[in-house]
Amino acid sequence: MQKDSNPGSQGGPGGRLRRRRGSNEVPAEVVKANGDNLLVNDRNKYKSMLIRGYSSVWMIGGFALIIYMGHLYICAMIVVIQIFMAKELFNLLRRAHEDRQLPGFRLLNWHFFFTAMLFVYGRILSQRLVNTVTTDKFLYKLVGRFIKYHMVTCYFLYIAGFMWFILTLKKKMYKYQFGQYAWTHMILIVVFTQSSFTVANIFEGIFWFLLPASLIVINDIAAYLVGFFFGRTPLIKLSPKKTWEGFIGASVLTMFSAFLLANFFGHFQWLTCPRKDLSTGWLQCDPGPLFKPEHFTIPEWIPQWFPKREVEILPVQWHALCLGLFASIIAPFGGFFASGFKRAFKVKDFGDSIPGHGGITDRMDCQMVMAVFAYIYHQSFVVPQNLSIEMILDQILMNLPFEDQLALFTKLGQIIQERRFAES
Known part of the structure; x- marks a missing residue:
């Protein structure tokens, strides 16, 4: 009997290791x-088609229901999709052996993820949030504070994660840790670039x-x-x-x-x-x-x-x-x-x-x-590419405190009265 020249096909431990393959x-x-x-030409195509079709029906049905429920529920769906995407991508290069030697290191990835989420959605939804709470004086002030300090809050959350990363660097694992750090930032760019445009589209209609x-x-x-x-x-x-x-x-x-x-x-x-x-x-x-x-x-x-x-x-x-x-x-x-x-x-x-x-x-x-x-x-x-009254009002309501809005209103009234007097 001729001996198989492929070591991966042998029955020994080495052969088993070489033939073993992850499910994915x-x-x-x-x-x-x-x-x-x-x-x-695929022999199993009909079985694959049935499974794929069954899943598609459930996805399309759930998607239609969420669309019917409205903008906030669609945004919630986008958030859930983002979390699953981030989880899948974080796991793609994850190594269990290295992670066991770095307790809490995986939590750092999610810290960056939710910091990016706060930054992206805070910028997109800030004006809508203001329009929602205008009738409540306390909430209006609270939201105004959040918008005013939103960027600095996100910055210091990111800096906290940056310092956390530096403090957890471990000898003989620098390459793995820096690779994961870069991998995390690439995931955030991919996931949140898409989501920011998606949410903006939702609120445009x-x-x-x-x-x-x-x-x-x-x-x-x-x-x-x-x-x-x-x-x-x-x-x-x-x-x-x-x-x-x-x-x-x-x-x-x-x-x-x-x-x-x-x-x-x-x-x-x-x-x-x-x-x-x-x-x-x-x-x-x-x-x-x-x-x-x-x-x-x-x-x-x-x-x-x-x-x-x-x-x-x-x-x-x-x-x-x-x-x-x-x-x-x-x-x-x-x-x-x-x-x-x-x-x-x-x-x-x-x-x-x-x-x-x-x-x-x-x-x-x-x-x-x-x-x-x-x-x-x-x-x-x-x-329309030109500025509209609605766009200007949105900027005023979002960026000026109430006292400055009153001052602007008074000043505009004076300017209008002067122009009317000059024309007459």
Whole structure:
């Protein structure tokens, strides 16, 4: 009998160690980007599809319920997602042996995490918080103090963590500790950059959060299903099961869905009205020109069997096409980046909290790219670029104490009276 030349296949202890693999490690056959790994040739694809579909139904149902409950609940969902993402990423390079020699070191990561959370959400929600407590004098003063000293509070919390880190440095473990310190800051940048733009989108109107998020979900599902049934041509080596057929088919379906969904969402004031405070009541507002229908006559070259000769289109639907194009062509590269990241660390998924999908981070890779683009697009092409009375009032109420507001009011009255007298 010929002896196996591969020591990893032997039955001794060394062989067992070499063949042992963590549950989250990438199998060798998945890493190879060849035709045998495409979903169309996968023997277990139907079982995988059922598990993935079951999880998707629960996620979409829960997501719809949270959207119905309103802005604060959506923000709470974002916070929960952030915590799970941070946990998955903190654990990615965690070494149990080193952590046992550094009691409390993992707690330091969460100290930085919640300091960053206080800084980000304090800046985003400060004006909404002021608008919520204006009727209560004590709370108004308390919130005013918080806003005034918010930045210095966050700074000293960070400095406390910095000093904590220095004091816990241990001989022969410097490299591991400094690596974890850098890793923590990278995680905070990734997680909170995405979340800050996401929360800003929510308060500009749930529409600007819901539509981009929905387009990513639609694109992901469409790419999976089209690739599942028709995929033949590998798209990129980083994701062996991605195909050109799935990519192109998903792009067409996402653009079509963007146009239709924008029209559907645009008819609900609950989704289109911006939220100026932190209350949970129903919203009513002037929808603005973007959400007021315009009538278009169907061109004569369209066949006569088309049911309508005149259609209503919301101007925001043209903006939705731009979001759909980005969600189809650019946002998937967030997923490719995450795939390359996982390959680099030899893991299949960031976690296993969602059956059939992996971890929370696996579902948020494209969403992070999309949220940033949606905010930048909204601020650049949708929001008026000139200063408005509302924007100026927001700055006055947030940054000036009550006495200075009265002084400003008096001074403006004097200026107006002088100009009126001069013109007369």
